[in-house]
Structures are given as C-alpha cells and as structure tokens.
Amino acid sequence: MKGLYTALMCSFDEKGNVNEKGLREIVRYNIDVQQVDGLYVNGSTGENFLISKEQKKQIFDVVKNEAGDDVKLIAQVGALNLDEAVELAQYATNLGYNAISAVTPFYYKFDFDEIKDYYNTILDSVDNDLIIYSIPALTGVNMNLEQFGELFENEKVIGVKFTAPDFFLLERIRHAYPDKLIYSGFDEMLLSASVLNVDGAIGSTFNVNGRRAKQIFELAQNGQIGEARELQKVTNDLIAAILDNGLYPTIKEILKVQGVDAGYCRKPMKALDAAGVKQAKQIAERHL
Template sequence: MDFGRLITAMVTPFDNQLQIDWTQVGNIMDHLIEEQASDSLVISGTTGESPTLTEEEKLKLFEYAVTHSKGRAKIIAGTGSNDTAHSIHLSKEAEKRGVDALLLVAPYYNRPSQEGLYQHFKAIAESVRIPVMIYNVPGRTGVNIDAATTVRLSHIPNIVATKDCAGTDQLTEIVRDAAPGFLVYSGDDSAALPAMSVGAHGIVSVASHVVGNEMKQMINAFLQGNFAEAARLHGQLLPVFKGLFTFPSPAPVKAALNYKGLPVGGVRLPLIQATEEEGRYIASLFQ
C-alpha cells in the first residue's frame, strides 16, 4: 500500500469538557484532506493524545474516520502499546472497523531487546491482514528499533513501512537494506527534506495541520528535481516546524489550529494547553 507522501498525525478535537467533539473531528478531517493536501491520516496516534483516550473512544474514532473519509484519504489507526496482547486486541478491532492500515509504536517504558521488538511487531502483524507501519521514536519510548531490526521486519509480508525518528544515518541504512517496496517515512517535520534526500518516501507530519500545502509543494519540488526550490521552502517552513515543538505536543499545534479559527479545544492532563504567552508565540509564527 502507498500511503502517499504527506501523512498527517491528526489531533483529536475536544469540547470544553475535554470530551471528543465529533463535529470538529469531521471538520478537521475535511480541512486536512481538502485544504492541506494530506494523503493519509493517522487516527489516535501520539498527536491524537492516544495515551489519554479510552479504548471505546479509539474504536469510535476509527469507525468515524473510515466513514467520514469516504476513501478521500487512507486511514491509519494507532493501535500500538507496550502490551503485545492488548495491541493485538486493539488492532483486530480496528481492522473490523475498516481502517486501511495500522501504526504500531515501539513498546515504551519496558524497553525490550531487539529480539523482543521483532517478536512484538511480528505477533501483531500476523494477527491481522491489513498493512502495518512500525513507528520508531526513541525520544518518547526509551528504546530504538535498530536499522537491522527494521530491515528484518520489512520481510514480514504486511509490515510495509516505518515512521522513523532516529536520524538520517539510520534512515539511510533502512532505505538501503529493506525489502523491495518497503516505505520509509520521517517522523520529524524538520527532517522531512533531508530524509527524502537519502531515499525516504515522505513524512508523517504534525505541521501539516497548518502548512500542509507548503509541505506538499516542498515535496513536489524535490521530486521534480528542483532542489533549490525545495531547500528554499524548507528554510521558510523551519520556524513553524521548530515552533510547534517548543512545548509538549500536541498543545502547540492545537493552539495554532485554534488561532486559525479551527476550534480543537485543549489537551487532557498530564498535558496542559498553551499559556497566553505561548499562544502569542504560536500566533507569531503565522503573522
């Protein structure tokens, strides 16, 4: 499966009581697909505040997203956790609800060995029929999925992609050695262009909530061989890429969306929403 070049890890909109605002879920999906050039959407990933969503909320989000997208974008369900058995259960339930693929984060906190990581992802992938994208984000999980382990996983038939935040050296090794057709995505907005320069297919993005069109222009310029224009756009977008991670995500991108008139509410504890000063800083990125 080709998920496209620009995938957005979508926020979960909340109302004033921090319950899911279902009207705004649809509105944000439409915004991302129709106005920000997203090819696929990750539902209930870290940016969607998966740690504080209940299983019932996640399953309702998957079902709603599939129905609302009407095939306009691929729907990728975030079903990974640090409990293999529960990840299998949630993945099976997501598959029943018609999602196109799964995003499986590396098990966090319990820090398994490389063999443990391999067996974890293998067990989940073999429990479903739909495609799987693994997600390596050592800064959050405390464990790196080594390039060799990702390459090994790439030979499991329905493990078709990785979202990797470990840097261009590791991405280069994966691109070089992975099974034919295996897709590599950067998980870091500011690394999108450097990653593509070493063979990555695209980006799983947070900034694409608000600068998706510009990011797609940068990607297309690179693909067309206009490297100077791609570099210019990357430089222009860099303050936004960095600014949206100056305090714990997804509070900054939610502040940006609220500022732009797309109400998505606040964030659930233990995250806290932007202060007035932080909100002014986020607004300054778009002035």
Template sequence: MKKLYAALMTAFDESGNIDEQGTREMVRYNIDVNQIDGLYVGGSTGENFMLGTAEKKRVFEIAIDEAKGSNIDLIAQVGSPNLHEAKELAKYVTDLGYETISAVTPFYYNFNFEEIKHYYDEIVKDVDTKLVVYSIPALTGVSLSLDNFAKLFENEKIIGVKYTNADFYLLERLRDRFPDKLILSGFDEMLLPALALDVDGAIGSTFNINAQKAKAEISAFEAGDIDKARKLQHESNDLITDLLNNGIYATLKLVLQELGVNAGYTREPMAKATPEVKAGAKKIYEKYFK
C-alpha cells in the same frame, strides 16, 4: 509523487472529553483544504497514549467515517505496551476498513528485541492488514538496529516503518537494504534530507497547518529544484521552531482555531494553554498564515 500524511489531532473539550465534532472538522480540513494524501490516526499527535481503549476506537471510527468518499490513505496506529489492547485494536480497525495499521515499539519496560519481534508478529497474526513499524526513539527510548529491522521485515505483513529519528546514517542503510519497504519520514523539520535519502513520503503533526508548503517542497525536490526546496524547508523550519518553542500540540490546535477549525484543547496531563501560550499562538498565526 511522494505522499504527505498529516498526523491527526484529537480535539478535546474543556473537561478533557473527546470533542467528536471538532475531531471531524480536523479530518475535513485535512481533506478539503490541505488536500492531504493521508492521515495517520492514533499517533503521538493524536494524544493517543493518554486515551482509553474505547476512546481510541471512537477516534478510529470518526476518522474513517469522516473520510468516507475521499480517497485518502488512512493508517491506524494501534500499538500499546498492552499487547492485548494492540491486538484488539488491530482487529477493530481492520473490521472498520483500515487497510494499513501501525504500531509504536512497545515502551516503558526496556523490552529486548525478541520481545519486540514477538509483539509485532502477534499484532499482525490474526488480521490481514499490513503494518508499518512506528519507530520514535526520542519518546520511547527504543532504538532498532538495521539487523533488527531486517528481522521484523521477515514477516511479510510488516511492510515498512514510520521513521521518526534523526539518525540519517541508519535511514540511508535502511533505504539501501530494503528498496521495497515503505519508509515514511517522521520529523517534519528534516523533510528535505529525508527526501534526499528517497523516503516514500512523510507523516507529521505540522502538516495539519503547513501541508501546502510541504507539498510545494516535495514538488520542487522532485523537479530537481533543490534551491527552492531548501528555501521552503527553511521557511517551514522557522514555523516549526516557533511551534516547538510555544508548545507544539497546544499551539497547533490554537492556530487551527484561528484558521476556523474547532480543534479544541489538549488533554491533561498536557498543560492547558496559558494566556502566554495563546498570545504566542496568535502571533504565529499572524506571522505565517495571514
């Protein structure tokens, strides 16, 4: 069966410091209740790009420690436009016991492809972990072409891509050209079309609260019941639309709190949840989870 990964959130306290206990609770909830296949640690959903190096390390430690004894897959996102930091984190998580790392395309400076390829080759050079490219053009502004992927994949340690992109033509071309690479779909609202193009699994923020439905959709798809899979995607997309309209990360945390998980707050500069956002989250909880 195709794998479902939740993009782990980081809990913060009211002053914006990492709430370790709350973060542990989210790992537990994913393992015990969601019965998730894996966690993507240190991604967008983890508010990773607002963390310092020591904080990133702490989150990696917490996740692997709390997941000890379960047999879920853990992927550590170590990418950063600070290549020294990315390399340091790659080594750090490898020593902690992560088997797979991931790195976002380097962003902000409009790096050319040679620079991007060098970045990936450097990150994997001194570690024996394998890497999944994290491609999310809407947030990074970096789009990779089919030929770009081919060049990155020449490095055998680069085993696949977390594909958070609505370009399904490129996705089909990638699947066709690289049958042995791992392709993990990143847009939860497009899980069904991604399954149709034979991705190996999906990683997403909304699976922190919606894993059951997503797994049922994958099962229906695999059983050939496309009508049922489409109906489940439709139900999930009603939820995802409401989450996006209410502010996705803050709302996911508020819904988790309603579910009994101390998910904490988001970190500034992300806005604190206003009374309206809190009321909206409560409505979402009541509509979909009660």
C-alpha cells in the same frame, strides 16, 4: 500508500472527552485545505497515550466515517498492553483502514525477540499491512539495520515511520530494502529525508502546514533542491515558533484561527495562558 500523511490531532472538550464535531472539522480541514494524501490516526499527536481504549475506538470510527475513501488511513494501534493492540488492530481493520501501525513497545527494556514477537502477534490477528513506528527518543528502542531486516521478513510489514535523526541508518534501510515504504517522521528534517528518497512523511505540523510540506517533498523528488530548501527554511521558522510556545496546544490554537474547532489537549498537558494564545495567533499570521 506513498505521500504526505498528517499525524492527526484530536479535538477534546475541557473534560477530556472526544469532541466529535471538532474532530470531523480537523479531518476535513486536512483533506480539503491542507490536501494531504492520508491521515495517521491515534499517534502521539492524537494524544493516544493519554486516552482510553474506548476513546481510541471512537476516534477510529469518527475519522473513517468522515474521511470515507477520500484519503488513505493508517491506524496507530500500538500499546504496552498487547491484548489491547491486537483488539485495536482488528477493530481498525474491520473499519476499512488501509494499514495499521504500531509504536515499538516502550518503558520496559524489551529485548529484540520480545519486540519481534509483539509485531508478529499483532499481525497474526489481522489481514492487514503494518508500518513500524520507530521513535527512539521517546521509546528508548534503537533498532539496527539487521533488526529492521528481521521485522521486514514478515511480508505484512510494509514499511516504517522513521522518526529519528540517524540518516546514516535511514540511507542504509533505503538501500537494503527498496521495496519497503519509509516515511520521514521529523517535519523539520523533511527535505533531508526526501533527498534520501523516502516514500513520504508523517507529521504533526502537517495539520496546519501540509500544503507547504507537500511542496517540499515534491520539489525534492523533482531535483529542485534550492527551491525546496527555501521552503524548508520557512517551515522550520514556523516549527521553531510552535515548539517555543508549546507544540500541541499551539497547533490547536492555530487551527482555531483557521476556523477549526480543535478543542483542548488532555491533561496533564497544560492549556496555553492568555499570552500563549496571543502568541499562537501571531504565529499563524506571520508564518502561514
């Protein structure tokens, strides 16, 4: 399960329905062109928190059908509704996903015992492994080393998607739990995380920059830090330009430049105006 995983985008039509043809094209582009090791499905980048349970199932279906066994697949099933998270975990497991993942429960200020019960309830329902999705900036859930350790006591919890800039905590987790998988979640910090010996990364910009990200990771693993730093600089120039223009709609426009039917973002995300579309095309020309 080690390696680089794309936080997979989903193609939607103008009414917000899943564009199956476009989704299949995104899957194939990531596998065949970006050559990533796996796909992280129905995460934040897939606009997961804007879609219905049935749409989530549809996406799990289409991705598995298109990808087959070409790459590893991780299904993000986390939801505020625990019954839904359990149902999605069972659904993705039955489809043959290699692992499930779940964002920490958010919005309400859950205490750690509630968070732990959330994960254990999901895992009690399936015969599958789970990767914690920790993204404190969006969930407000900050867990310490001891709390990660408590979650890791469940042998089905095999690792964490660590989307946080706290590299002191990252190093402590790496040192304390060498057998658990740690995936870096911030694309712009891939090199820094790789130096701390993470097992891989999961990123949204890998949809268009996967090959370069994989080079950074492999160079760092081989101790070629200077070369990796140069590629991280090039990558961060790309990321800065994308963020300035609008993260998800810009990535979708760049995919369209590459001939991929990436569709639209779901509302309330706004579409790029004409100037934004032009800028996205220029970003693709300058940085890819």
